[in-house]
Amino acid sequence: MLKRVFAAPDPGRVRLRFAARAVVGIGLAAAVCGLAGHSLPGAVTGGLAALLALFTVADPTVRGQAVTTALLPAVGLPVLAAAAVLHDVPVARDLAFLAVVGAGVYARRWGPRGHSLGVFAFMTFFVAQFLHAVPEQLPELSAAVLLSVLTAAAVRFGLWCYERRFPAAAAPAPTGGTGLARVTTRQAVQATAGAGFALVAGQLVSGQRWYWAVGATWWIFVNTASRGETLVRGFRRVLGTVLGIGLGLGIAAPLHGAALPTAALVAVSVFGIFYTAAVSYTWMMLWVTLLAESLYGLLGVLTPGLVALRLAETALGAAGAALAVLFVLPVTTHAVTDEWIQRSLHCVHACTAEAAARLAGTEGADPAPRVAELEQLLGRVRLSVAPLTHPLNPMRGRKGRARRVLALLDDCAREVRGLVAVAADPVASHDARLAAACWRVEAAVEALTTGRADRVGAAAARPPVAEPVLAHLHGLERALADLAEPLRTPPGSPLVGA
Known part of the structure; x- marks a missing residue:
């Protein structure tokens, strides 16, 4: 697992920049809240708002990201007000929380912007429970949200706008259809049902920290689009929480909330969250758990009993998500897997x-x-086939087939990276054979993505070439030809099965 995180490709060092910018942006937001005279709860609220502004906004253009960032307070502040006003009315508070869950997931039908706004709305309600916010605190907390979102925006679009060259992370694309045939609608119903179970079960375990279970259910549904993905994500969330609790007891607890070392640990945790999010949900949850323990240390309430309760609530949240995806309008894996494989192959051709x-x-x-x-x-392909490649999957044939697809797609990516590196050389020149090789790549991709994998023949044996460009293109041709066998299925069948 360590090798997967630290040896994963990072073209343009996007993940490194993503994580480093987050530390700067969130640190500045917390500092601005401090200079404005806000209390520790205000600084925590502001830090979370900045984290979400930097983490969840993933529109494909910088202008789109700016618009979404500007809309975050418009969605979050009314939710924050509702959570504070309903603090002492448990039944109305719980119903409002479930409504936010359903609306937040349903909003994914509007793409990355809907996804970002839905996450921000949910987490605003969540942090109100975390801080036990009451109406008297609304002016301070609202000001903290506004200041922090503005600070994060200044960092993202002014101080450090690397998106001018590199795109944001690919967000799940809503699947077509209407009514309950639409994946986002089905997931909204599932998430609300799972959160309802988690809310009731969580309150039976703890009347103070029940919202942890709801939070676990919510985040398990984020960036998943099928039953298998959600189950695997639930397992990884629990595993990451267990590892994070162990690490926190050894690092965060001995600090006893000391300001400077705890602030340093918070910065390290933020970096870890952003750096590992794209490659390992387990590692991301480890850092999220360590961050939560650090914040509880600052608030002076970190105890072994509290972290044990967090683990129990996380397990309840995972159980709620599992029950929902298994028994409430289940969504199978194959359609989602097909979509991401096809998008990856089209991107291979676009790169070429x-x-x-x-x-x-x-x-x-x-x-x-x-x-x-x-x-x-x-990364999305790996997530979608994770249920098939999981060690506990008993279907060896499908597991082997899915692993073969992943390995060959990785081969394609490696050849593409090599091709692009050569193309960046200012002295590299065009070769007549290059056009023919690119045409063959285009033909292979078209056959693989239109259900005609049987028409992709074996790659012709070609003599070794000295030109690196042609060597990479021939390697790409071989990988695409080899993909035809695991993707070759009867008409109407999924590419990798589920």
């Missing part, structure tokens, strides 16, 4: 075409953003 244009001297041709997009898409 852009690199060829760069070599031909086309002005403005830059394949680097496409490579970053390909890495994000491959």
Whole structure:
């Protein structure tokens, strides 16, 4: 698992920049709240608002990201007010929380912006429970949200706007259909049902920390689109929480809430969350748990009993999510898997075409953003087939087939990265054979993504070439030809099965 996190490809060092910028943005937001005279709860609220503004906003353009960021307070502040006003009315508070859960998941039908606003609304209600917010605190907490979102925006769009060159992470694309045929609608119903179970069960375990169970259910549903993905994500959330609790008891607890070392630990945890999010949900949850323990240390309430309660509530939340996806409008894996594999293959072709244009001297041709997009898409493929490749999956045939697909897609990505690296060389030139090789790549991708994998023949044996460009293109041709066998299925069947 360590190797997967730290050896994972990071084209353009996007993950490193993502994490480093988050530390700067959240640190500045907390500092601004402190300079404004806000209390510790205000600083915590502001820090969370900045974290969400930097973490969840994933529109494909910088302008779109700016619009979504500007809309965050418009969604979050009314939710914060409702949570504070309903603090002493448990039944109305619980019903409002479930309504926010359902609306937040349903909003994914509007793409990355809907997803971001839904997450921000949920987490605003959640932090109100975390801090036991009451109406008297609303002016301070609202000001903290506004200041922190503005600070995060200044960092993201002014101080450190690397998105001008590299795209944001690929967010789940809503699947078509109407009514309950739409995946986002089915997931909204599932998430509300799972959160309802978690809320009731969580309150039976703890009348003070029940919201942890609801939070676990919510985050298990984030960035998943099928029954299998959700079950695997629930397992990984519990595992990451267990590991984070163990690490926190050894690191956060001995600090006893000391300001400076705890602030340093918070910064490390934030970096870990952002750096590992794209490659390992288990590792991300480890850092989230360590961050939570650090904050509880600052608040002076961190005890072994509290972290044990967090684990129990997390397990209840995972159980709620599992029951919901198994018995409430279940969504199978195959359609989601097909979609992400096809998008990845189209991106392979786009990378190749852009690199060829760069070599031909086309002005403005830059394949680097496409490579970053390909890495994000491959991450989504890995997530969608995770139920098939999981060690506990008893279906060996499907497991082997899914692993073969992943390995060959990784081969495609490796050849594309090599091709793009060569294309970046200013002395590299266009070759007539390059156009023919690019055409063969395009034909192979078209056959694989239109259900005609049987028409992709074996890659022709070609003599070794000295030109690196052609060597990478021939390697890409071989990988695409080899993909035809595991993707070759009867008409109407899923590419990797589920």
